[in-house]
Amino acid sequence: MPSNKSVSDARITQFINCRILRDHCLQREDLWVRDGKILDPEKLFFDEHGYADKCVDCEGSIIAPGFIDVQINGGYGIDFSQACDDAGSGVSLVAKKILEHGVTSFCPTLVTSPPHVYHKVLPQVKVHDGGAHGAGVLGFHLEGPFISLEKKGAHPEQFLRTFSSGGLRDLMETYGGLDSVAMVTLAPELDGSQSVIRDLCQKGITVSLGHSVANMSQAEEAVQHGASFITHLFNAMLPVSPTNDKSLFKDSFLIK
């Protein structure tokens, strides 16, 4: 019997023989979907008197939300931070491969690089949805170059920058544009960073704090200006200890 057309014309799919994550464990249950939305079977049967139009046998597979990878620098022989002519193909290859590992969307990430790398790579990749062809691209994650010299970690020192031209101008000179950018990692203790955080957030770009020697009040101010993420927590920031009230780490609780 088909779905109840008086409620909706959209077809209903029933996934059977699958395991779904509920209450912290995998449970054998059917899953009902209409128009991309999971349905409550009780409402479907008793209120709507609806039934599935299509049945899919999952043969014991797990149905779970996809992973979102917000920091991936490349893979499968591709380095996103290379200024090449076919950056789009590199991103597409990685998008296809990571789908096999359950990643359904991601942010191709560039480490601290000279301006010509951003100018070359960023325009070649557009934000797009995922599908059977590969994971969706949420936009670039630009990790640096506005980070702390002291906590540069593996990032090349010669390309680090400060907001010496006032903020937004430094961003534009360095990155060339922000159209395909989803996230920027920066150190909030750099002069001018607070207005940059506000400007980025107003453009819908997520600001992540990292590679930083920020103290508590600098991190707190960054959160107030819109920062909402921390890049590789514990790594490349001041250490935390019972007597150290300076670490950015303590502010991760505020961000949460």
Ligand SMILES: CC(=O)N[C@@H]1[C@@H](O)[C@H](O)[C@@H](COP(=O)(O)O)O[C@@H]1O
């Ligand atoms: C503490 C530190 O410096 N961490 C960096 C990280 O910021 C960077 O994203 C990654 C790139 O790795 P890749 O160059 O091998 O892709 O390298 C290191 O893990």
